[in-house]
Amino acid sequence: MKTYGYARVSSTDQDLTIQREALIKAGCDMVREEKASGTSRNGRAELEALLTFMRSGDTLMVTRIDRLARSIADLAGIVRELETMGVALKATEQPIDTSTPAGRAFLQMLGVFAEFETAIRRERQLEGIAKAKAEGAYKGRKPTIQTNEVRKLSAEGLGGTEIAKRLGIGRASVYRILGQTAG
Structure with a gap:
């Protein structure tokens, strides 16, 4: 034992x-x-x-x-x-x-x-985040994808796959950004 x-x-x-x-x-x-x-x-x-x-x-x-x-x-x-x-x-x-x-x-x-x-503890953390958001101090993660670059390449006639390859991002991200401009 x-x-x-x-x-x-x-x-x-x-x-x-x-x-x-x-x-x-x-x-x-x-x-x-x-x-x-x-x-x-x-x-x-x-x-x-x-x-x-x-x-x-x-x-x-x-x-x-x-x-x-x-x-x-x-x-x-x-x-x-x-x-x-x-x-x-x-x-x-x-x-x-x-x-x-x-x-x-x-x-x-x-x-x-x-x-x-x-x-x-989790409740206090969520309250702190909500307060920070309300005060404009918490904006979340900074964007990692340059939206304007995706739109520029699309305007040049490139397709989603080629844009994704050039920028090193996923195709879904490209289509999500391009979908936002269509709406």
């Missing part, structure tokens, strides 16, 4: 040192770490590797439950998978231990709060 640590941060400029040290101090035999979003399991190769080689009686340890998952659906899926494998989940900074009923209950409560926090 081994204890495996899992450390995760969301962005490449964040540091894993504090998590790694806490997991080693808690007695993990091995610590896997990655820099990837916790909102989904997609792109989290280290987590998938752990789930592949852990065996019944092993323990997966994280510092906090939000390092494992940010949505209640992902958390529930991971916990179900661990239970099926006979693997316990523990956290160093929270009273989570899925080998006990109290630990499982606390885990479920924290999962709900983690998802709520993510939803609130």
